[in-house]
Amino acid sequence: MREPARVMALWCPDWPAVAAATAAELPATTPIAVVSANRVVACSARARSAGVRRGLRKREAQGRCPELHVVQSDSGRDARLFEPVVAAIDAAAPGVEVLRPGLVILAARGVVRWFGSETVAAERLIDEVAATGVECQVGVADELSTAVLAARRAALVPDGAGAEFLAPLPVSELAVEPALAAPERSELVDLLHRLGIRTIGAFAALTPTDVASRFGTDAVSAHRCARGLPERPPSGRGIPPDLAVEHHCDPPLERVDAAAFAGRALAELLHTRLAAAGVACTRLIVAARTGNGEELARTWRCAEPLTPEATADRVRWQLDGWLTGRSTDRPTAGIVVLRLEPVEVVGSGALQLGLWGGVGDEDERARRALVRVQGLLGGDAVQVGVLGGGRGPLERITLVPVGEEAVPTSDPDAPWPGRLPPPAPAMVMHVPPPIALDDDVGEPVMVTERGLLSGRPAYLRWGSRGWPVIGWAGPWPVDEFWWDPVAARCVARMQVLLDGSRALLVIHGADGWRVEGVYD
Structure with a gap:
């Protein structure tokens, strides 16, 4: 009888907050929140005890916890500081796969055979992670998604009991882990709530036909997860030959920016080969060889097929972890060979194709073109x-x-009092050019100390050209940095409509009038 392929997941709670605290050398008792787009995406247990929650605006989180330490989200920092944890797990149980910084999985079969039981294996891996100064929880189940949810509860799910374990959990748990859920999963959960489906068991009770016809593709994956099944059914598609790509680095890569730049170009090459073979990658090995012959390799797994940008991100995170991390197996020489090898692929129909072919939409094609130009001119060009x-x-x-x-x-x-009212200019001048603004008798129009115009604008001169002024709005004075004698400035902005339907945003300061922007 075939032994079931059990999965073991190790989850480090609040990893972005833990990594941010480590990078800032803050004590563990400091309440900390990680924000992105002005919203909290992760926070420490101390912050949660003060009322901080994911999704809160930064200002509201600071209102609930005045002593809150706020940092910006940084995926590179998270991956770099997680590499020592992965290395410690890999030393005790080879074959670890990274879902994201803070979450890894590995096949339970080999670990159990080595340590004797799932319980002993879980205890040993927790001890190995604790030796790096990090706390973690372990979950074991028949399927990957069930094991991840079990890790969040430090549970070892018996064989065949995945659906029973998941049934009483809130349906929102299907979207709680971004490494397993598509971006639109939260919309599915919200819809299920409004339909009165509050638990995973209630969602699993629906028929697959009803789910597929009513909710869409991602809901089918979520429904399989709710029933304790793999998110994707077994596929007989083999990996086409010659998909791996390799880059020989001369000179050797020792800086993260140079290594990430090479990894980005290699990711583009990999996806060109994948597209030609009609497949997309869901598991990827990032491997490197150093000048001293050291072999480094790490496996990354993704719930959704990797795009070129997602692949480049994972390569950059891994190289950052190797080159600047605190792992004991940090390379002693520069990287001379960088290799990407897909180890699991699905049909390319799993990726959204653009109108003109290829992966992604027109924005993705534009990004690829910029990356190629970047390859010619340099990373910051x-x-x-x-x-x-x-x-x-x-x-x-x-x-x-x-x-x-x-x-x-x-x-x-932020409030930004004195912010320019809409609409915004279509073109902004990097170096605002000087102009002259005169009244109907040819006298210069200025802004007085009280924020008023000294005369009625009638004519605007820009270089050798000039236009009659047929309308304006403003001025809007702004007194900035008045407390700083070096940065302090008092300016006034005004929107000016010229003859010929040309509209400008002009600014008046100590050096007179200048053009800040041009409206369509």
């Missing part, structure tokens, strides 16, 4: 704008290199 907080259009834009996390330097949801 191609940047994209991220909308952040501020009063003027230029100061609201944060430029980040393509492929890096789009995090603004300031909070876009």
